[in-house]
Amino acid sequence: MPRYALLILPAYNRVYGESSPRLTRAELAVFSERGLRGAVSDIGETRIGGLPYVTFETPEPLGEDDVALLSNLSSVYALFGMEGSGMEGSGMEGELLRPLGMRPLDRLSSDLLTIQKYAGKTNEHFTKLLLNVTVLASDFPLGGRLSVFDPMCGRGTTLNQALMYGYDAYGLDVDGKDVEAYTGFVKTWLRNKRLKHTAETVPVRRERALVGRRLNVAFALSKDEFKAGDVQHVSVVNADTLRSREFFKPRSFDVIVTDAPYGVQHGSHGGRAGGKGLSRSPLELISKAVPVWAELLRPGGALGVSWNTYGGGREELAAILASAGLEVAALPDFEHWVDQAIVRDLMVARKP
Incomplete structure (x- = not known):
């Protein structure tokens, strides 16, 4: 053989x-x-x-x-x-x-993933692994033109990996400083690479009340592609993940991929009653958010989540995903040690 x-x-x-x-x-x-x-x-x-x-x-x-x-x-x-x-x-x-001659999907410079350095950044190799496994669990091809959503996107590692693959990337995060940092980064990166693009940050209002701010970016690898409308999209909203449906339509995304807050290390907003305070359990937040996220998935799409197992076990997370009508995929063992307070694992579920 x-x-x-x-x-x-x-x-x-x-x-x-x-x-x-x-x-x-x-x-x-x-x-x-x-x-x-x-x-x-x-x-x-x-x-x-x-x-x-x-x-x-x-x-x-x-x-x-x-x-x-x-x-x-x-x-x-x-x-x-x-x-x-x-x-x-x-x-x-x-x-x-x-x-053997390798032909990866990557269509942008690798520094899109490596330039950003900050405390708490998810390892970009693991981000790529999580995206790969999630897409492969869906009905859509890895090499397709997919629409990816990270509902807790932080400073955009998942979004950047999606862009590397030629996907459209959408994110949402409650931390205004993280969204601001990503906005500045992606605008600067596009300018430095001299890629034809448009970028704007606009207020989002509901019944005249300001409910969030949204970054909208469109870019192409060449001026001809941009002129022809062959562009990639990046859109990031500063808002609580539990309000994702206020900003995105149902069945908008092929895959949803997110690295959940690591509990004690980072905490997570939106986990407590009324969305106030800082939750120390990633599954407390995920249990409230998954029904919202599931509405945003297209049929045949998949949701991939990584989390700190010290904040909850596989059986508990599987039950949360199943209760939202998702089918948990059978996967090999991806659990691995990150540091003394974090043992990370991942789980993927498909929307029928």
């Missing part, structure tokens, strides 16, 4: 880097089940030349479309075909690694 090796992308975060091979194995299993033409088998880990690899077999050689799909794994740096006789020790003696 054809055998392949994925070279793991170096991670600036040491802790996440240590988890990357195991998380890549789980992510690869999802790609195999929901994206590739043939099932992947014998997924394992090894080190070649002192570097971490994930290895696997396929019943038939990978085609160009399969390689292109695997190019989007969140922690893949390079993909090789393995040729020759067996493995001995850690040196792959007798094996040749044949590089």
Whole structure:
């Protein structure tokens, strides 16, 4: 059977880097089940030349479309075909690694994801993993022109990854400073890249009362595309996530992806009665928000949530998602340690 090796992308975060091979194995299993033409088998880990690899077999050689799909794994740096006789020790003696031409979906400069540095930023590799797994659980292709919503978007890591894939990105966050920081960042980034765009921040009113502020951005990779209306959209609202329906229409989004507040570390507004105060439990907020978010999903769409398991278990979150009419997807184990107060996991559910 054809055998392949994925070279793991170096991670600036040491802790996440240590988890990357195991998380890549789980992510690869999802790609195999929901994206590739043939099932992947014998997924394992090894080190070649002192570097971490994930290895696997396929019943038939990978085609160009399969390689292109695997190019989007969140922690893949390079993909090789393995040729020759067996493995001995850690040196792959007798094996040749044949590089395969990767074709990721990314259509923008990687600094869109890496420039921003701030306390509490979600690792961009994990953000990409969460988006990948969520889209693959939906009825929509990873390479489609999708509409993505992050209802607790912070400073926009999820939005930026969606833009990298060519998707339209929509976000909402209660923290005005985070929304302001993202607004300044995306405007500056578009100017520095000299991409044709429009950007405006407008007040949102209901019955003459100011209920929030909204950033609206449209951009294209070229002036001709912009003139032809072939643009990507970014829209971010400063408001409480429980009020998402006031700003977005039902069945507006193909996927919803969010990294829930990590409890003690960050807290979360909107979790207590009346939406006041600071909730220390991410599931307290999620239980109130999921019915609202589910209304915004198109049929066949999927909702992906990551959260700190110290704030609630898988069974509790699964019950919350099911009670909103969503079907929880069976996934491999993605739980991993972040720090002494955070053990992160993810869950994905599809809207029938």
